[in-house]
Amino acid sequence: MINAKFKAGKYYIGDLAKILDYANLSILELGFGVLDEFKYLNFELECDEITDNSGFVYSIDSSNFGIISAKIIDEELLSSRILTLKNGFVANKFSGYPLARIVDFKDEFEVAICDNKITFGNIILNL
Numbered sequence: 001m002i003n004a005k006f007k008a009g010k011y012y013i014g015d016l017a018k019i020l021d022y023a024n025l026s027i028l029e030l031g032f033g034v035l036d037e038f039k040y041l042n043f044e045l046e047c048d049e050i051t052d053n054s055g056f057v058y059s060i061d062s063s064n065f066g067i068i069s070a071k072i073i074d075e076e077l078l079s080s081r082i083l084t085l086k087n088g089f090v091a092n093k094f095s096g097y098p099l100a101r102i103v104d105f106k107d108e109f110e111v112a113i114c115d116n117k118i119t120f121g122n123i124i125l126n127l
Contacts, residue, residue: 003112004032006039006105010070013120014100016042017062018083018090019073025064032111040068041111043118045127053124059099067111067120070102 017025024035028042045065051057058065078084082093089098109121118125 001112001114002031003110004039004041006067006109006111008105008107008109010102010104011067011120012070012073012090012100012102013067013123014058014065014090015060015062016040016064016066016068018081018100019068019078021074021077024072025062028064035068035072038069038072040066041113041118042066043113050125050127053126056098056101058101 012019016028028035028040030042030044032039032041034040042064043066044063045060046063047060049057049059073085075085078090079093083090083099084093085102086096088102090100090102091098103120103123105121110119112119116127118127
């Protein structure tokens with residue numbers, strides 16, 4: 001198992017290509033890392049969508065899936081991609097369909113990669 005502790009706060013969980021510009025996306029490494037001052041986990045997922053233990057379905061357009069502080073989100077960049085922040089989700093601007101989540105972790109939490117699952121605190125993705 002590979003794991004790391006993350007500080008309490010709001011985090012984006014989803015396809016990182018939806019919220020990061022090309023310059024930032026191109027310097028992400030696989031695994032845990034730091035982009036500017038923001039800790040992240042980036043891993044490859046070769047599927048169109050994945051469902052977590054709460055039933056939320058994440059839309060995946062690139063192979064860069066992970067978690068990073070929601071503070072990094074640029075709403076102008078989202079708008080240029082026809083996306084918006086809506087009720088704790090990154091959603092399609094026109095349909096309102098949620099594509100990724102913004103989760104407010106009240107306490108420090110662990111992000112862990114095991115053989116067939118990834119956990120973000122209490123959120124579990126079975127691979």
